[in-house]
Amino acid sequence: MESSKTLRISKFHAKDKHIITTTSLLYSFLSLSFLLFSSSASLMAAVQCLTFLFLFLLQNATSASPLPLFRRPIQSNHSNFVKHPRRSQVVFPVNHSSCDLFAGEWVRDETYPLYRSKECGRGIIDPGFDCQTYGRPDSDYLKFRWKPFNCNVPRFNGVKFLQEMRDKTIMFVGDSLGRNQWESLICMISSSAPSINTHIIHEDPLSTFKILDYNVKVSFYRAPYLVDIEKINGKTTLKLDEITVDASNAWRTADVLLFNTGHWWSHTGSLRGWEQMETGGRYYGDMDRLVALRKGLGTWSRWVLRYINSPLTRVFFLSVSPTHYNPNEWTSRSKTSTITQGGKSCYGQTTPFSGTTYPTSSYVNQKKVIDDVVKEMKSHVSLMDITMLSALRVDGHPSIYSGDLNPSLKRNPDRSSDCSHWCLPGLPDTWNQLFYAALLY
Numbered sequence: 185m186e187s188s189k190t191l192r193i194s195k196f197h198a199k200d201k202h203i204i205t206t207t208s209l210l211y212s213f214l215s216l217s218f219l220l221f222s223s224s225a226s227l228m229a230a231v232q233c234l235t236f237l238f239l240f241l242l243q244n245a246t247s248a249s250p251l252p253l254f255r256r257p258i259q260s261n262h263s264n265f266v267k268h269p270r271r272s273q274v275v276f277p278v279n280h281s282s283c284d285l286f287a288g289e290w291v292r293d294e295t296y297p298l299y300r301s302k303e304c305g306r307g308i309i310d311p312g313f314d315c316q317t318y319g320r321p322d323s324d325y326l327k328f329r330w331k332p333f334n335c336n337v338p339r340f341n342g343v344k345f346l347q348e349m350r351d352k353t354i355m356f357v358g359d360s361l362g363r364n365q366w367e368s369l370i371c372m373i374s375s376s377a378p379s380i381n382t383h384i385i386h387e388d389p390l391s392t393f394k395i396l397d398y399n400v401k402v403s404f405y406r407a408p409y410l411v412d413i414e415k416i417n418g419k420t421t422l423k424l425d426e427i428t429v430d431a432s433n434a435w436r437t438a439d440v441l442l443f444n445t446g447h448w449w450s451h452t453g454s455l456r457g458w459e460q461m462e463t464g465g466r467y468y469g470d471m472d473r474l475v476a477l478r479k480g481l482g483t484w485s486r487w488v489l490r491y492i493n494s495p496l497t498r499v500f501f502l503s504v505s506p507t508h509y510n511p512n513e514w515t516s517r518s519k520t521s522t523i524t525q526g527g528k529s530c531y532g533q534t535t536p537f538s539g540t541t542y543p544t545s546s547y548v549n550q551k552k553v554i555d556d557v558v559k560e561m562k563s564h565v566s567l568m569d570i571t572m573l574s575a576l577r578v579d580g581h582p583s584i585y586s587g588d589l590n591p592s593l594k595r596n597p598d599r600s601s602d603c604s605h606w607c608l609p610g611l612p613d614t615w616n617q618l619f620y621a622a623l624l625y
Contacts, residue, residue: 283335285618286569290536290576293329297609298340299375304608305382308370308393310363311587315607320585322534325607330573330614338625340617342376346398348624353401353437358444359408361505364605365442366391366404368612369619373402390434405434408448411480413458421467422458424479427487436491440623442568443484444502446550447604449477474553481557488564498623499565501558502615504547506575508533508603513544514578531597533579542575566622570615580611 301314311318330337356366370393374382381396389406412423412431435441448457450473461468463479492499508514508530514537551571558567574580583601584594593600606612 283332285332285335285337285621286573287540288330288332288573289540290328290573291331292327294327296329297326298613299371299609301371301608303375303378304367304371305374305384307386308374308384309367309608312582312602313364313367313605313608313610314587315582315585315610318582318585318587320583320607324534325536325577325579326609328536328577330617337617337621340372340376340613340620342373345373345620345624346377346380346395346400349400349440350398351400352439353403354440354442355401355403355405355435355438356442356444357405357407357435358410358502359406359446359448360605361447362442362444362502363404363406364608365444365502365612365615366393366402368608368610369402369616371608372613372616389431403438405431407431408445408457409480410443410445410484416460416462416467419459420457422461422476422480424461424463424476425483427483432487432491438497440498440500441492442500442502442619444505445477445480446504446547446554447507449473449480449550450547474549477550478553478557481554485557485561485565488561492564500568500619500622501554501565502568503554503571504551505604505606506542506547506571508578508581509601514542528603529583529598529601530578530581530603531583531601533581533583535579537576537578539576542572547571568615568618568622570618573614574611577606577611580606582607 301309301317309317316323354369356362356369370384373395374380377395380398383394383396385392385394390403391406392401392403394401409422410427412426412428414421414423414428451457461471461476463476488499509528511529514533555567555569558565581601581603582605583603584597585607586602588602589600
């Protein structure tokens with residue numbers, strides 16, 4: 185500590201010497217000017233020149249780089265966020281030595297779940313996510329809490345969240361996994377702050393849950409690819425280089441943004457959401473999906489860097505949420521032979537995968553693309569790296585317990601199970617607890 189103080193003092197004295205030398209030069213030049221210039225006009229010109237010279241020398245003597253004469257004020261519609269300055273970031277970097285929220289294990293906790301589906305309010309949870317209402321017979325999957333190895337995740341407090349977010353808009357942007365998380369947060373708020381007055385508007389692409397007592401909006405903007413998709417010459421076209429004006433304007437109204445994308449980029453056949461891609465003015469029937477994802481995320485990252493003032497608007501990105509359609513990923517070799525040939529199902533899974541790491545994932549390459557793009561943006565975006573902790577939850581999907589399936593489909597779980605989305609209550613509640621910790625602590 186003393187050595188650093190000494191270093192600073194030495195630099196201060198060095199600057200003083202430059203200032204004294206500069207001042208001496210000024211007085212010498214002024215004295216000479218009185219002798220050389222007889223007219224007042226000439227004397228005034230000399231004084232002006234010498235004053236400019238003095239300021240130039242003084243700036244170089246006291247600073248390693250020139251200082252701007254004027255600093256432009258930042259224009260923003262989110263000036264109210266200044267009342268709640270950004271707290272220390274617990275998310276960046278992802279492998280933070282003191283507290284990595286995303287490295288840990290699932291532990292049993294009898295105080296869970298955080299809410300029951302009936303506490304969310306009528307019509308909040310999609311039938312596809314409401315597993316208990318639509319017949320799931322087990323409930324142990326609700327009794328697990330995520331515990332980081334070297335820190336604790338604060339339990340969600342709806343009143344505290346609303347107090348901190350007063351007069352603000354939180355917006356989830358992305359695909360149906362974003363909707364999964366949006367509905368989870370609504371349920372968490374409603375159950376832990378039950379006396380609030382609320383109003384919900386379901387529209388496409390923007391749906392909004394309003395907490396009237398606090399003037400807080402929690403919104404979901406459906407944009408599965410984040411970039412634009414529209415009809416061109418009769419073909420549904422994924423425009424990798426563009427974000428629509430409507431989307432841009434809507435996103436810019438938010439004080440907190442949480443983006444996600446991933447699953448739609450890998451769909452094939454009848455599930456593919458487009459007929460052609462467009463980039464650089466050229467059209468493609470298809471291309472390497474990871475290349476397309478990187479191009480689309482590049483467009484999104486440029487939008488963030490251009491339009492988002494990071495000190496006033498918080499931006500998060502949710503990493504890839506894994507699927508569990510291949511039982512060979514989590515089943516031991518001795519049991520593999522009992523799996524129905526051709527079966528693709530998470531049906532019957534009731535406990536998390538044992539351990540702290542998952543053997544494999546079909547979304548590893550997508551995750552790497554997302555990680556790379558977000559890390560290149562440095563401090564502008566906080567990465568919510570939920571992939572591994574979610575991969576361990578083979579038990580958390582709706583499977584056949586969905587209001588979207590008729591009885592005949594439910595009788596064929598190998599063909600009709602939903603092993604992509606998550607039950608509510610369930611895993612997205614943990615995503616939101618980590619989001620809550622990253623945002624407010």
